[in-house]
Amino acid sequence: MNPRIRKAIIPAAGFGTRMLPATKSVPKELLPIVDRPVLDYIVQEAFSAGIDxxxxxxxxxxxxxxxxxxxxFELDVSLRKSGKTAIADKLCEATPGVGRVSFVRQQEALGLGHAVWTARHLVGDEPFAVLLPDMLMVNDTGCLESMVDVYKEFGGNVLSVEKCAEEDAHKFGIVSLRPSSNGPLINGLIEKPAPGTAPTNLFLSGRYILQPEIFQLLESQEPGAGGEIQLTDSLIKLMAQQEIRPLEFKGRTFDCGSPAGYVAATLHMAMQRPELAAALAQEVELLGNTRGTSRAA
Structure with missing residues (x-):
C-alpha cells in the first residue's frame, strides 16, 4: 500500500513582477479573486484532496x-460587538486549525526547485504534493484530488498536464510520453521547445506529487535556465529512477500571475455566485455592446 500524501508545499516567495505595481505592496498570492485571495483557493484545494x-x-x-x-482576535471581537456574528463565524470556520499551515522562508530567490528544497525538513522522508499558487484550477473535482486517486492506484510520481494548441507548445514546458502496461508514463520534459519540434501538446500545469528522493536531486542540482535551481531539471533525473505518471486535468486553469488570467479568473469565479452573476452578466453585455459601437464608429 502506498503511503498517504499528507503534506503539500506551496511556493509563494516570488515577487509577482507580472502584476506590478499592485504586488509592490501586496503579495501576488493575496490578490483577491472576488473576496478570497487566490492563495486561499489553492490551500483549500490541498485540504480537499486530503492533505493534513x-x-x-x-x-x-x-x-x-x-x-x-x-x-x-481583534477583528473577531469587533465583529461580534457589532452584531456581525455570522461574518465572524464564517471567518473562524475558514481559518485553518492549529498546525495545519506552516511557513518557511526562502532567503534567496533561487528558483522553484530551491523553494521546494527549502521545505525539505518539514516534509521529511515521505511523498508530498506541490501546488503552484499562480495556477487556479477549477473543476467539480479538484486537480490534486484527482492526482491523489492516481497515486493511490499506482504510487510513484504524478504530474498534472493539460493540452495546449499545437502552435503554442513552444510557450510551455512540454512532456513526452511512453506507453506502459498501466498507461502512459512521462519520459521527457522539454522547456519551451522550438516551434514545430514539440513531441506532444501536453504542458505541465502546476501540480505535482513527488517522492522524497527529489530532495537529494535538488540539493545537488546545478543552476539551469535563468541561473536558478529548476524543478524540471531534477524531475528529468528522477524519471531515470522512478515512474512519473501524467494526469490530464479536464477543468479550467487560470494563470493568476498574469493580468489577463487574473481578470478572467475573477470573472469566472464571480459568475459562479448567484448573488453576483446577474449584475455581472449585464455589465459584460453592456461592455460588449460598447466595444461593438466603438468598432462601428
Whole structure:
C-alpha cells in the first residue's frame, strides 16, 4: 500500500513582477479573486484532496501571508460587538486549525526547485504534493484530488498536464510520453521547445506529487535556465529512477500571475455566485455592446 500524501508545499516567495505595481505592496498570492485571495483557493484545494499539513514557502515582504492564515482576535471581537456574528463565524470556520499551515522562508530567490528544497525538513522522508499558487484550477473535482486517486492506484510520481494548441507548445514546458502496461508514463520534459519540434501538446500545469528522493536531486542540482535551481531539471533525473505518471486535468486553469488570467479568473469565479452573476452578466453585455459601437464608429 502506498503511503498517504499528507503534506503539500506551496511556493509563494516570488515577487509577482507580472502584476506590478499592485504586488509592490501586496503579495501576488493575496490578490483577491472576488473576496478570497487566490492563495486561499489553492490551500483549500490541498485540504480537499486530503492533505493534513500545508507548507507555504515565503520570502521577504510576505509576512502578510502568515497573518492571513492566522486568527485575527481583534477583528473577531469587533465583529461580534457589532452584531456581525455570522461574518465572524464564517471567518473562524475558514481559518485553518492549529498546525495545519506552516511557513518557511526562502532567503534567496533561487528558483522553484530551491523553494521546494527549502521545505525539505518539514516534509521529511515521505511523498508530498506541490501546488503552484499562480495556477487556479477549477473543476467539480479538484486537480490534486484527482492526482491523489492516481497515486493511490499506482504510487510513484504524478504530474498534472493539460493540452495546449499545437502552435503554442513552444510557450510551455512540454512532456513526452511512453506507453506502459498501466498507461502512459512521462519520459521527457522539454522547456519551451522550438516551434514545430514539440513531441506532444501536453504542458505541465502546476501540480505535482513527488517522492522524497527529489530532495537529494535538488540539493545537488546545478543552476539551469535563468541561473536558478529548476524543478524540471531534477524531475528529468528522477524519471531515470522512478515512474512519473501524467494526469490530464479536464477543468479550467487560470494563470493568476498574469493580468489577463487574473481578470478572467475573477470573472469566472464571480459568475459562479448567484448573488453576483446577474449584475455581472449585464455589465459584460453592456461592455460588449460598447466595444461593438466603438468598432462601428
Amino acid at each position: 499539513h500545508v507548507i507555504i514557502v515565503t520570502g521577504r515582504m510576505k509576512s502578510s501571508i502568515e497573518d492571513y492564515f492566522d486568527k485575527n
